[in-house]
Amino acid sequence: MSAATTRVGIIDYGMGNLYSxxxxxxxxxxxxxxxxxxxxxxxxxxIIFPGVGAFGDCMAALEARELSDFVCVAAQTRPFLGICLGMQMLMDGSMEHGEHAGLGLLPGRVIPFPEEALQAADGRRLKIPHMGWNELHQLVEHPLFAGVPQNAYFYFVHSFYVEPAAPEILAAFSDYAFPFCAAMAADNLFALQCHPEKSGTTGLRLLGNFLGWDGEAGANCAL
Known part of the structure; x- marks a missing residue:
């Protein structure tokens, strides 16, 4: 299927970077x-599952629109891309503003950057949210990374990060005081903490790969 004929569903739950x-x-x-x-x-x-906002609010919005079941089915039946909060909501739960249950599609939790770790090597105090361009260090060969240079820069904006409970789903990491999970892959599901739609030509390359991806072909093959 070519990009010109593929229909991409973008989940609208009242929050997120839908139009970009x-x-x-x-x-x-x-x-x-x-x-x-x-x-x-x-x-x-x-399906693309975008997201901007607070974890609990987004889960409530999904439930109010009766979209939770659809997300769970879609994430197991067709090529599926989670972006930023859309990635975090796939996890078992989050500690953002209290304890919140997630969709439980991937094992792990969403946690805050620890205050004691927010120190750069040069002594600077690192700010939260983590906002701006940062390198994406690929850990697996994956169709969505085809043509995306190793250590390419992507745009991030987030205050919490994913701590996966299964090492094999970790597809890439980035660094902000310490290495953190920046991408996950499992079967037909791929998720990114960064925003490919805001990451210039490199981000467009990754999104273009998603448009042509069959949901298989090499996911989780370690580099």
């Missing part, structure tokens, strides 16, 4: 379908 993601998809030749209706999203070829 949709604009990137359309630029790459795909057909972006932004919707909060599971029945409409189910007609698409692949």
């Amino acid at each position: 993601v949709a604009k990137a998809v359309e630029y790459l030749g795909g057909k972006a379908i932004i919707s909060d209706q599971a029945s409409e999203l189910a007609t698409t070829d692949r």
